Amino acid sequence: MPANHPRIRSFEDYQTAYRRSVDEPDAFWAEVAEPFTWRRKWDSVRGGEFSPAGRSTWFDGARLNITENCLDRHLAQRGNKLAIIWEPNDPKQRHLRLTYRELHQEVCKFANVLHNLGVEKGDRVCLYLPMIPQLAVAVLACARIGAVHSVVFAGFSSTAIADRVNDAEAAFVITADGLNRGPKQIPVKRVVDEALAHCPTVRKVLVVEHLGWPVQMQEGRDVWYHEEVEGVAKTCPAEEMQAEDPLFILYTSGSTGKPKGVVHSTAGYMVWADYTFRNVFQVEENDVYWCTADIGWVTGHSYLLYGPLLAGSTSLMFEGVPTYPDAGRFWEVIDKHSVTIFYTAPTAIRSLMAAPLDNVLSYSLDSLRVLGSVGEPINEEAWHWYHTHVGKERCPIVDTWWQTETGGIMLSALAGITPSKPAHAGLPLPGVQPVLLTQEGQEIEGNEQEGYLAIKASWPAVIRTTWGDHERAEQTYFRPYPGTYFTGDGARRDQDGLYRIIGRVDDVINVSGHRFGTAEIENAINQNPHVVESAVVGYPHDVKGQGIYAYVILQNGVPDKETERQHIEASVIETVVAEIGKIARPDKIQIVSGLPKTRSGKIMRRILRKVAEGETSALGDTTTLLDPAVVDEIIQGRK
CATH class of the missing domain: 3.30.300.30 (ANL, C-terminal domain)
Structure with a gap:
């Protein structure tokens, strides 16, 4: 990775960076942000903090486009380097490889199609797509032209889509004819059509041909991407964005029935996604990195798409499921593409633990260097199985804790650098100041303690608002314990200061x-x-x-x-x-x-x-x- 991006290479580096991030946050984050491509530098590094309103700002006054940092700045040195490897659901189908130059062209072409359909800066675009390359391209195309993307996992029902489209008042939807997920085929366009019967704001639907299925196309509203893209230019100027302009809305469940539209801004999210990706996974120039998450979830946003591309890495994108056509599929893909960093969920690990061990032992997995876990705390049994049978007892495991609202990893070991223990997330990343609180809001000092987990200072990717309802963001995250961001999780700090997450303290269920x-x-x-x-x-x-x-x-x-x-x-x-x-x-x-x-x-x-x-x-x-x-x-x- 470029030497001018600050990197943590030892435990001493970590301690120095952490102290500086607390004592001199402005200077620390200015140095981290310096190497990015900025159209205009910031007037102030941070502002707002956590008054009850929770209105943080980062790099205020700066102007940029995140896709220039994901794509354009890599073209001179990494134009021919692989940006995305796409592995299809069916192992008999050919995989696809896109270099940074090819991905840049595809994003520009998609952005020009969106422009031609009338998408403008600030418009909300809802994406309901399978895990195909066009999903990654479409997300980046929205960011290229300043449209706010809202990806909805292509497993949600038509009612759930309608709720999200209406809340965001999205005028445009991007979808596909159908999708493959393991042995199942799902008529994606039909689900979208059912949803849009209840969505008066939608003007255009752009349909990507994936399975070649016949679909109903509503005249005047629905258009095929392969027809619209014919003859469009391979270049598209990147829209200049303010640091605090919304980059995306991602809907997450809350304690009321209505989904919350979590809003992340442009500059702070970019800096955090890049910094956490490089340092947690200890990424090197020739790594092949695989995050198994769907882009419909925040993990896919931050650590399949934005983080790896900002760092100039090669990111693998997988259409299928871990058990299709058999429980060896993950391990087969790792060997096939020489994956060096593998980031998956405890649910996937536990489902594969239940299969015969031969499914793992049949593959060498020699390329692996770092393993990661995300989505929920990994239990000790799964941790040991993962470490022994997948990592061959030589790969550090980073058990990452974070949330849709935090934008990126908050508590984690840095691979091979900082201490780690089974079932413990570990130490806070530089810039993260966790505290344990009593139910009444008193801070609990010292180690070997348990309490409500809160964060007492802002970080670049903190949630900015909930779309159209800032009051809800205030009530949920910033009012319960004034002066902090309340995570809604309980945690334990052990004798070494490592954090272990012990579950939700509100009425939220963490399923897979x-x-x-x-x-x-x-x-x-x-x-x-x-x-x-x-x-x-x-x-x-x-x-x-x-x-x-x-x-x-x-x-x-x-x-x-x-x-x-x-x-x-x-x-x-x-x-x-x-x-x-x-x-x-x-x-x-x-x-x-x-x-x-x-x-x-x-x-x-x-x-x-x-x-x-x-x-x-x-x-x-x-x-x-x-x-x-x-x-x-x-x-x-x-x-």
Whole structure:
């Protein structure tokens, strides 16, 4: 990597960088930001901090375009270097390689198509695409012309798409005819058409041909990308953006039923994505890096696309799933492309642990140098399996903790540089000042302590707002403990000062590394005509980390017949899949006659969690419940 980007190469370097980031943050971040391409330098490095409004600014007054830093600045030295390797769902299909020069041309052509369709700076563009190269190209094309991209994971339902399109007031949608995901084929365009029946702001839909399927094209609205791109120029000037202009909106679940549109700005996000990528993974010039996340999630934004391209790295993009056509697919891809850095989720690791060990042992995996974990804390059993069988006990594991709202990695070992322990995220990155708080907001000093995790100073990629509703950002992140960003997670600091995340402290379930508000799933369940009320909690799941356990009250009470019960459970699952998508499908449904509520009507989720976990011997005080007998009934029903 270029020598002019500050790098941490030893534990001493880390300690020096961390101290400087706390004592002299302006000078520290100015030095980190200096090597990027700026149209105009900043007037101030940072401002705002965490007053209750939570309005941080970084590099205010600067002007830039993030794609000039991802693409243009690499062309002279890295024009012929691979930027993206695309590995298709079907191993028999040819993979695709794009150099930095080729990717630059594709992005410029896509940007010109968007211009021709009327997309302008500041417009919101919703992308609902498979994991194909055109998704990466389309994201960068939006950034090129100053449009705000909002990627929706192509597994969400039409209702979920409509909610996001309407909240962002998106005028443009980019989609495809269909997608492959393992053995399944999904008619993506049809799902989009269902959504857009409820989206009055959408003017144009750009459709990428992927599977060659016939699709309905609405005249005047829908156009094919392959037709629009014919004859367009291979160059496109990059729009000049202000440092604090929104780069993207990414929707995440909250404790209410309505998804939150997390907004990240241009300059701060760019600097953070690059700095964390280089240092956490200790990236070298010839690395082949593979992040298995879908670009529909923040991990795909920061560590499949922006981080690697900002650093001039080679990033592998995978269309498929870890178990198709068999449970050796990840390892086959690593050997095939000589992957050196591999970043995946504990859910994927646990699903592959369940398969015969021969699936791993059949491959050499000799190219691997660094392993990473993301999305949720990795349990010790999975950590040891990953370290032993994938890393051959020679690859450091970085167990990264961060959130959609933080924009990039916050707590992590730096590969081979800073201390790491199984199931511990590790030390904070330079610029990150974590604190443990009591429920009342008192700071807990010292090691061997546990509390609510908050961050007490701004960092470049902190969430700027929630789209169209800044009050919601204030209430969720900055008001609970004034002067800090509240993460919503509990954490433990061990005797060495390493942090271990111990789970959510609010009503959010982390399923396979993706957060869902309980209210969002309950709202979906309650759409079912059989259902009067529901309550959803998370419970430990061997593969997903947390599973979804739904307690459901029906219009006609608890059915006597097992067949009727099964029919209703299937119907409830169908409703959730239709409202949100398969990823939010409840793992267990228990039909109950009532829920444990306080006299004020609040559901005691603590009790429901204990029952779901099978820990019914220590339910605590139930005397405040309106009807304590309902708890015994729920326990019997679970058995």
